[in-house]
Amino acid sequence: MGKVTIGIDIGTANISIYSDMEKMIFHEPTVLAYDTKKDKVLEIGHEAKELAEKTPGSIVVLSPLQGGIIADFDMTLRLMKKVEGRVSAVTGKRFKQMDLIVALLPGATNIERQAIGDILFSLGVKSLYFIEGSLAATMGAGLPFEKPIANVIVDIGAGKISTSLVSYGGIVTSATLRKSGDELDRDIAQLVRNKYNVLIGLETAEQVKWQLHCDTSLVAEKSIEIEGRDLVTGFPITIEVPATEFQEEIDEFLKRILSVVQSTLETSPPELSGNIRASGVTLTGGGSLLEGLSDWLHSQIMVPVHMAPAPFESVALGTSMAGEHLDRLINIEKVTAR
Ligand SMILES: Nc1ncnc2c1ncn2[C@@H]1O[C@H](COP(=O)(O)OP(=O)(O)OP(=O)(O)O)[C@@H](O)[C@H]1O
Structure with a gap:
């Protein structure tokens, strides 16, 4: 080149x-x-x-x-x-x-x-x-992709979640699910509509998501101001919704992440398992910025979870x-x- x-x-x-x-x-x-x-x-x-x-x-x-x-x-x-x-x-x-x-x-x-x-x-x-x-993403996250060791990358975007195990310059095993952050935005908009009779756009739903935490009980006193249209009166309205209202929607999102990570870890060669336990997995993609995600994933898979230096850029x-x-x-x- x-x-x-x-x-x-x-x-x-x-x-x-x-x-x-x-x-x-x-x-x-x-x-x-x-x-x-x-x-x-x-x-x-x-x-x-x-x-x-x-x-x-x-x-x-x-x-x-x-x-x-x-x-x-x-x-x-x-x-x-x-x-x-x-x-x-x-x-x-x-x-x-x-x-x-x-x-x-x-x-x-x-x-x-x-x-x-x-x-x-x-x-x-x-x-x-x-x-x-x-x-x-493995290269952009600064992982030693050329070494014969396990580099596990978890890329959480708007439209998909992919996890790959990279070793010696190539992908050993990977899994992808074509539902991610956008789906969580839709779920948030749906909840506000069903429970509060307020119509909000996906842009607004996305901004709500940015204020949430994986474990909303940790931010239990937090409420989120949401602007939308009252479906009963037809007028613009601002409502205050406790962050805890969205826990079920977040749990669905987390479940999807875990299933993709698990299927990659389950299909990884046993020779690299010790390596994964030591070096852990690295999160990238904008969806990885959901607050508390690395701690939550660590509690589920019991290996170290790192954040890529620039998740949008890896x-x-x-x-x-x-x-x-x-x-x-x-x-x-x-x-x-x-
Ligand atoms: N602080 C945040 N908390 C939660 N999600 C966030 C945050 N900041 C950005 N996101 C989400 O990150 C996603 C965009 O990330 P990114 O740019 O990596 O995706 P993409 O590469 O365009 O999508 P894909 O890889 O799925 O095609 C959006 O769903 C956005 O709402």
């Missing part, structure tokens, strides 16, 4: 892009605001997210990825076109002049791979590699580093246009 290399993580909630100068050059929500009448993308990223649930009927705010995969091909293509424009404004280079390394879900299907490949090749990309996202940073380790990595492949 002689050119500039960029590593790309196209997540359900955020797109992150790192250059091989080890610098984040793009980190924005995977969202676009689209004018259906004019068939035009108006805004992307933060500006588009700001517009969510505030626009007139002909303007829709879309998240084209769901559960870690592309749910709307055309909108993802339009979004990535704009992203390319932003990246070239920062780097002075177009995608076709760079080497791109893109993170994929562990176990991504051929159709998912083709969809991402088609989008990037249609943007003129000449040099493209796919790397398994968990391997990239995957993108790891992908940008991968160009330097191509001959020693296993779960990376060069992709050619169809």
Whole structure:
């Protein structure tokens, strides 16, 4: 690889892009605001997210990825076109002049791979590699991924939870569940609607989630102010909801995390078990920022639980580093246009 290399993580909630100068050059929500009448993308990223649930009927705010995969091909293509424009404004280079390394879900299907490949090749990309996202996350989290020891990474995003055991530059075993932080947001909105007769948007539900704790009894006196629409009167309303109200929803989220971690640990080779007990697991992804998560997971699996230094950045940073380790990595492949 002689050119500039960029590593790309196209997540359900955020797109992150790192250059091989080890610098984040793009980190924005995977969202676009689209004018259906004019068939035009108006805004992307933060500006588009700001517009969510505030626009007139002909303007829709879309998240084209769901559960870690592309749910709307055309909108993802339009979004990535704009992203390319932003990246070239920062780097002075177009995608076709760079080497791109893109993170994929562990176990991504051929159709998912083709969809991402088609989008990037249609943007003129000449040099493209796919790397398994968990391997990239392991590298970006600063774990010794090339050593023949157990590096267990748990990536908790908006659309999926994945856990992988990485050793000697490759994934030994992994598990993924395509339900994560977004699902918890939906559960929170549902509870507020059912129990308080108040309609709230998913943005609001997400902000409620950021104030919660894995064990709400530890913040029992905390109540959360929530603004929404009273379903009985139709008027705007502000309610105070005790944090403890959301324990069941949090427990569901935690149960999902535990099931994914357990299935990776259960299928790991016994030779690496002692290693896992000593070195533990590392949490990354925005969902790992739920307060109390590392202590809770430690209490369940009884091995040390660490936080990655920059949970939002591990995957993108790891992908940008991968160009330097191509001959020693296993779960990376060069992709050619169809
Ligand atoms: N303090 C916090 N507490 C709980 N969740 C948080 C916090 N901060 C961010 N999140 C959640 O992190 C998720 C976004 O994380 P991230 O950017 O890693 O996901 P993603 O890579 O876009 O998704 P995926 O990998 O699933 O495709 C969102 O669900 C967001 O609500």
